[in-house]
Amino acid sequence: MKLGKSLTFLCLSTFLLTMGVGATIPAIAQKVYSISFSNELVSFVVGIWGLAFTILSAMSGLLINSFGRKRVAFLGLLGASVSGFIMMLSNSIRMLALSRFLTGASEALVLNSFITTTSFESLERREGSLGLLYASMGFGLFSGPFFYSYLFESDPKKGFFLLVALPLISAFLLPPFPEEVLYEKRSYLSLKKITIPLMISLLIGALEGYFQGAGIGLVRAWGHDPSEFSKVLSLYFAFSLTVQLMMPFMTRVLRADSWAVNFSLFTFFASGLFILLKSKAFLFIFSSTFGASIAVCNVALTSLVSELTSENERAFAIGASSSAYSLGYFISPIFVSGFKDLNIGVFFMMILLTLQAITIRFLLRPTNET
Numbered sequence: 148m149k150l151g152k153s154l155t156f157l158c159l160s161t162f163l164l165t166m167g168v169g170a171t172i173p174a175i176a177q178k179v180y181s182i183s184f185s186n187e188l189v190s191f192v193v194g195i196w197g198l199a200f201t202i203l204s205a206m207s208g209l210l211i212n213s214f215g216r217k218r219v220a221f222l223g224l225l226g227a228s229v230s231g232f233i234m235m236l237s238n239s240i241r242m243l244a245l246s247r248f249l250t251g252a253s254e255a256l257v258l259n260s261f262i263t264t265t266s267f268e269s270l271e272r273r274e275g276s277l278g279l280l281y282a283s284m285g286f287g288l289f290s291g292p293f294f295y296s297y298l299f300e301s302d303p304k305k306g307f308f309l310l311v312a313l314p315l316i317s318a319f320l321l322p323p324f325p326e327e328v329l330y331e332k333r334s335y336l337s338l339k340k341i342t343i344p345l346m347i348s349l350l351i352g353a354l355e356g357y358f359q360g361a362g363i364g365l366v367r368a369w370g371h372d373p374s375e376f377s378k379v380l381s382l383y384f385a386f387s388l389t390v391q392l393m394m395p396f397m398t399r400v401l402r403a404d405s406w407a408v409n410f411s412l413f414t415f416f417a418s419g420l421f422i423l424l425k426s427k428a429f430l431f432i433f434s435s436t437f438g439a440s441i442a443v444c445n446v447a448l449t450s451l452v453s454e455l456t457s458e459n460e461r462a463f464a465i466g467a468s469s470s471a472y473s474l475g476y477f478i479s480p481i482f483v484s485g486f487k488d489l490n491i492g493v494f495f496m497m498i499l500l501t502l503q504a505i506t507i508r509f510l511l512r513p514t515n516e517t
Contacts (some may be wrong), residue, residue: 152277153322154268157261158283158345160220160317164227164257165284165311168250169291174306175243182240182301192244197477199251204470207259208463213517216260216462217324223256224318231310234303250310257317258284259469263462264324266453274403277446278394283390320416334392343510344452347503348471351448355441356479358383379434394446403447410440411504418497440500446474447507459500503505 179192210219221358226249254346261280268276295306359380390397390410397406414436420429456464 153324154279155417156320156322157264158279160224161258161261161280161283162290162321162386163317163320164224164254165232165287166291166294167227167287167310168254169288170295170309171231171247171250171291172304173292173295174303175234177249178234178237178303179240179243182238182243192240192247194245194477195247196254197330197473199248200255201470201473201477203252204254204259204466207256207466207469210256210326211260211263211461211462211466215262215324218322220260220321220324221318224314224321226253227257227314228311228318229253231307231312231314233403234307234310244253253314255466255469255473259466260463262469263448263465266449266461266465272395274446274450275395277449278391278398278403278442280488281298281442281445282388282391285384285391287386309498312315324473340469341455343506344448344455344464344468345471347444347448347506348468349475350499350503351441351444352472352475352477352478353397353455354475354496354500356476358437359479379430382431383434383438386435387436390439390442391446394443399415403443403450404504407440407443407447408501408508410436410443411501414440415497415501418494437500440504444500444504444507451507470487 175192207219214222230246230249230253233242233249237243237246262277265276265280266273291309294309390406394403397403401409414433417429417433417436449468452464452468453461
């Protein structure tokens with residue numbers, strides 16, 4: 148299947164939705180602070196998105212197979228718009244938490260519908276298309292706070308309005324979904340088939356959460372000013388997005404799982420050299436290649452999951468994989484607190500990063516090809 152122009156509209160819809168969601172992150176934090184000065188409440192309201200995303204991702208396969216990808220995506224976009232409207236009117240922590248939960252649930256339905264649609268691309272185009280879709284998510288999330296801070300002068304209501312308006316525009320832009328099939332006979336996925344991919348998805352989420360959660364501590368432990376973490380994080384996201392955008396070209400040379408191994412090995416050696424030499428240059432190289440590694444691992448894993456499953460199982464598999472990733476990110480503080488010595492912690496996590504990439508390349512792909 149060739150998506151063609153449909154992929155352009157899917158990416159645009161993804162960008163608009165995630166930009167609206169991104170704009171509400173600083174807006175809702177500011178709103179919570181205006182109601183209560185408790186940092187715990189701010190963390191709870193912002194973090195409840197992850198819980199909703201995890202739950203609805205796990206359920207998205209059933210909904211997609213029952214009602215169709217376009218209907219589920221449309222429902223999710225309407226839900227996201229409603230969540231923004233609730234945020235605008237809310238004056239209590241409970242209402243803000245409810246709206247944030249609805250945002251996570253709605254985003255899970257939309258993104259899993261889009262990812263499932265993209266997974267039906269031909270093998271030659273699938274990884275490149277997935278890279279562009281993931282890049283659209285990233286650009287949207289980063290553009291949202293920018294619009295909120297610089298164009299709307301940090302006015303929470305204007306930030307919430309973006310979440311009201313942009314999903315509605317996205318719904319209007321929804322293209323026809325090729326190969327849209329409703330499965331009258333209920334088909335459920337045997338988790339045994341994707342046990343390893345689910346474990347890797349969980350690990351990818353935990354690794355990304357670990358890097359972002361322990362980042363400031365790592366920079367300080369390595370003898371640098373904590374303010375350097377903003378540069379480290381910027382490089383991480385910049386290289387992640389760059390690699391995603393380049394996937395259509397990179398996969399003409401090697402498949403995404405091979406790139407995952409290459410980037411992961413480079414990240415492993417860069418982290419080791421930095422721990423030994425304490426050079427800031429290796430710190431920046433490490434953060435850049437780590438972002439690239441996570442990006443290609445996500446693309447490779449999603450593509451291989453689609454190959455390992457039949458068409459009527461694919462939505463279940465992708466939803467389960469997204470749920471595992473979100474859960475891994477959600478529990479990443481366990482990894483952060485589990486290592487008293489951050490040097491040992493980051494080295495251990497880089498070993499896991501390399502092992503997961505090798506597993507994707509040398510275990511999952513042969514499993515599919517035999």
